Amino acid sequence: MIKVQGLNKWFGDQHVLRDIHLQVAQGEVVVVIGPSGSGKSTLCRCLNRLETAGSGDILIDGVPAPVEGRELAGLRADVGMVFQSFNLFQHKTVLENVMLAPMKVRGDARPEAERTARELLARVGIAEQADKMPAQLSGGQQQRAAIARALAMRPRVMLFDEPTSALDPEMVGEVLDVMTALAADGMTMVVVTHEMGFARRAADRVVFMDDGQIVESAEPNAFFDAPRTDRARDFLAKVLTH
Amino acid sequence: MSAFLDHLPQFWQGLVVTLQLTAASFAGAAVVGLVITALRVSPVRVLRGIGTAYVETFQNLPLLVLLVLAVFGLPEIGVKAGLLETAIVVIALYEAAYLAEALRSGVNAVAAGQGEAARALGLTFSQSLRHVVLPQALRTVIQPIGNIFIALTMNTSLAAAVGVVELTATANRVNLLEAQPIPIFVGAGLAYALIAACAGFVTGRLERRLVMIR
Numbered sequence: 350m351i352k353v354q355g356l357n358k359w360f361g362d363q364h365v366l367r368d369i370h371l372q373v374a375q376g377e378v379v380v381v382i383g384p385s386g387s388g389k390s391t392l393c394r395c396l397n398r399l400e401t402a403g404s405g406d407i408l409i410d411g412v413p414a415p416v417e418g419r420e421l422a423g424l425r426a427d428v429g430m431v432f433q434s435f436n437l438f439q440h441k442t443v444l445e446n447v448m449l450a451p452m453k454v455r456g457d458a459r460p461e462a463e464r465t466a467r468e469l470l471a472r473v474g475i476a477e478q479a480d481k482m483p484a485q486l487s488g489g490q491q492q493r494a495a496i497a498r499a500l501a502m503r504p505r506v507m508l509f510d511e512p513t514s515a516l517d518p519e520m521v522g523e524v525l526d527v528m529t530a531l532a533a534d535g536m537t538m539v540v541v542t543h544e545m546g547f548a549r550r551a552a553d554r555v556v557f558m559d560d561g562q563i564v565e566s567a568e569p570n571a572f573f574d575a576p577r578t579d580r581a582r583d584f585l586a587k588v589l590t591h
Numbered sequence: 592m593s594a595f596l597d598h599l600p601q602f603w604q605g606l607v608v609t610l611q612l613t614a615a616s617f618a619g620a621a622v623v624g625l626v627i628t629a630l631r632v633s634p635v636r637v638l639r640g641i642g643t644a645y646v647e648t649f650q651n652l653p654l655l656v657l658l659v660l661a662v663f664g665l666p667e668i669g670v671k672a673g674l675l676e677t678a679i680v681v682i683a684l685y686e687a688a689y690l691a692e693a694l695r696s697g698v699n700a701v702a703a704g705q706g707e708a709a710r711a712l713g714l715t716f717s718q719s720l721r722h723v724v725l726p727q728a729l730r731t732v733i734q735p736i737g738n739i740f741i742a743l744t745m746n747t748s749l750a751a752a753v754g755v756v757e758l759t760a761t762a763n764r765v766n767l768l769e770a771q772p773i774p775i776f777v778g779a780g781l782a783y784a785l786i787a788a789c790a791g792f793v794t795g796r797l798e799r800r801l802v803m804i805r
């Protein structure tokens with residue numbers, strides 16, 4: 350589904366992604382973990398080209414991801430993304446947030462877009478919030494709305510960049526529940542997160558990054574119970590004691 | 592005061608021309624200003640350069656110079672256009688630079704994540720500008736745009752210098768007959784103030800209507 354080959358990325362002369370190779374199969378849930386600054390967000394943002402790669406290839410279903418223009422917009426329409434800071438459109442209601450892209454990008458008619466949007470809002474458990482403005486919702490509700498907005502494009506892959514990091518602890522669960530259900534439905538997902546419980550429960554594979562490199566890639570139980578590298582062991586020791 | 596009242600129909604005619612100049616050039620400035628704003632925030636360096644060059648040029652030339660150049664220069668190169676039309680186009684192009692500056696500061700006030708989220712959904716750059724970034728940017732710069740509208744209204748009086756018989760030119764003409772500058776120009780000034788007051792009222796209303804909860 351996604352194939353990343355020899356991806357390198359520099360910010361100025363800082364080498365933030367070093368020769369990344371990664372494959373994500375159809376229906377697979379890959380959780381990316383690693384210390385702050387290790388390049389997890391950058392990798393995630395390179396996958397839909399919100400960040401331009403320095404070198405290397407990104408293939409989606411065997412086709413090189415387009416670099417610019419309408420073709421790139423077409424790629425992004427098929428790759429959903431959920432941000433740490435929700436990024437709901439502040440001037441639109443929750444319902445309008447979900448309807449915008451299907452109407453403008455897919456050309457869906459309004460009644461159809463509205464029906465799908467309401468269904469999705471119900472699916473993430475915020476049907477009653479449809480006509481509110483984003484700022485009137487709690488963080489957890491906003492993030493669920495953002496997930497519904499991404500799903501409305503019927504994406505083939507969903508990218509999550511620390512979707513629960515900006516949330517109060519009591520709201521983390523409601524968002525993770527939606528993501529777990531999505532994973533169980535067979536959605537292909539790449540999830541950057543610090544939620545180790547979610548990784549154990551929902552991931553098919555855990556990818557551990559450090560200093561711009563993929564250091565370890567393993568099935569979750571194997572990774573958490575017996576990390577192979579010292580760096581992964583150190584990292585786990587730190588996060589799991591908290 | 593009778594010097595003013597005796598010539599009421601003339602003043603009315605002048606006011607109508609001033610309103611035409613104001614409305615048409617503001618509409619033109621809005622369209623051109625939006626295009627220049629889009630250029631200035633575009634990811635393409637050349638387009639950004641063009642936008643910046645435009646703003647720099649028009650902000651660094653006096654409107655009166657531009658008006659005189661257009662009115663006397665265009666016929667020289669074979670372009671024939673009415674005085675009023677020429678003035679409208681020149682004022683529109685000039686004020687567009689100021690509108691573009693205001694709009695760009697509005698765009699900068701919109702969080703980067705908004706445009707990113709729009710593009711991540713598959714909207715093209717211009718779609719994300721049109722449906723997500725600009726509507727939010729506009730809400731933050733209603734007040735400055737109202738001020739530009741008022742400045743534009745006042746600037747239309749410069750068209751008098753190139754022969755457009757708008758409100759100020761009318762006052763001048765009437766004064767040549769009556770030689771009573773105080774009542775005549777106070778009357779004309781009040782008319783300008785009235786337009787400005789209306790603009791202030793409308794922007795105040797718009798600001799309250801479009802206020803965005805963040």
Ligand SMILES: Nc1ncnc2c1ncn2[C@@H]1O[C@H](COP(=O)(O)OP(=O)(O)OP(=O)(O)O)[C@@H](O)[C@H]1O
Pocket residue numbers: 360365383384385386387388389390391392
């Ligand atoms: N726009 C940018 N310009 C310059 N440097 C950047 C930019 N974005 C990220 N970086 C740098 O790139 C490196 C990787 O950043 P990235 O955000 O991908 O890390 P991360 O693993 O997501 O960290 P975190 O867990 O804190 O989110 C960091 O050193 C960061 O300072």
Ligand SMILES: [Mg+2]
Pocket residue numbers: 389390391511
């Ligand atoms: Mg990050």
